[in-house]
Amino acid sequence: xxxxxxxxxxxxxxxxxxxxxxxxxxxxxxxxxxxxxxxxxxxxxxxxxxxxxxxxxxxxxxxxxxxxxxxxxxxxxxxxxxxxxxxxxxxxxxxxxxxxxxxxxxxxxxxxxxxxxxxxxxxxxxxxxxxxxxxxxxxxxxxxxxxxxxxxxxxxxxxxxxxxxxxxxxxxxxxxxxxxxxxxxxx
Numbered sequence: 001x002x003x004x005x006x007x008x009x010x011x012x013x014x015x016x017x018x019x020x021x022x023x024x025x026x027x028x029x030x031x032x033x034x035x036x037x038x039x040x041x042x043x044x045x046x047x048x049x050x051x052x053x054x055x056x057x058x059x060x061x062x063x064x065x066x067x068x069x070x071x072x073x074x075x076x077x078x079x080x081x082x083x084x085x086x087x088x089x090x091x092x093x094x095x096x097x098x099x100x101x102x103x104x105x106x107x108x109x110x111x112x113x114x115x116x117x118x119x120x121x122x123x124x125x126x127x128x129x130x131x132x133x134x135x136x137x138x139x140x141x142x143x144x145x146x147x148x149x150x151x152x153x154x155x156x157x158x159x160x161x162x163x164x165x166x167x168x169x170x171x172x173x174x175x176x177x178x179x180x181x182x183x184x185x186x187x
Contacts, residue, residue, distance in 0.1 A: 063116040096173040115143040131162040
C-alpha cells in the first residue's frame, strides 16, 4: 500500500498539468522524457537527443587550483607550494585532460558548470640532474547554485620542472575508469 501511495504521489508531482488559475504554471517533465521509478528514488531520464557529453560550459572565472601533498615537509613543501602557484598561474589545460571526461552527461538546461580544475600533488621527487618530477591528480571543479557536486574520476599527469620551466611528460588521460564514472551531482 505504501508503494502505491508513493507512486501515486510521484505521478501527481510529475504530471504536466497547470496549477489553479492565478498560480504559476507547474510544468512537468519535457516531452519524450521517461519517468523511472526505483526503490527509494525517482529518476527522470531525458531522451538521448537532449544529452551532450563533456564538461559543459566554462565559468567566466575559470581557474586552476593545486595543493601540495598532505605529507610534504621542509624543502619538498616549499617546492610544491611554488609549483602549485606557478601551475595555477600558467593554467595548463591539456585537451586530453578534458577529453578524458567526455563520458560526463551534460544537459543544456542543467545548472552544473565547469569552473576549472583542481589537483593534488601526489608525489614530488628531485631527480639526479637537479630537476623535479611531479605527479598531479586532476579533477574538474564543478559549480552549481542549487546542487552539491561530486566527481570521483581523475586524470594523473606527470611534469618535469627544470628551473622555471614546467613540462608535461606523461598523462593517463587515455585510461578510462568506468567504475568512477558516475554523474557528478548529489542532493
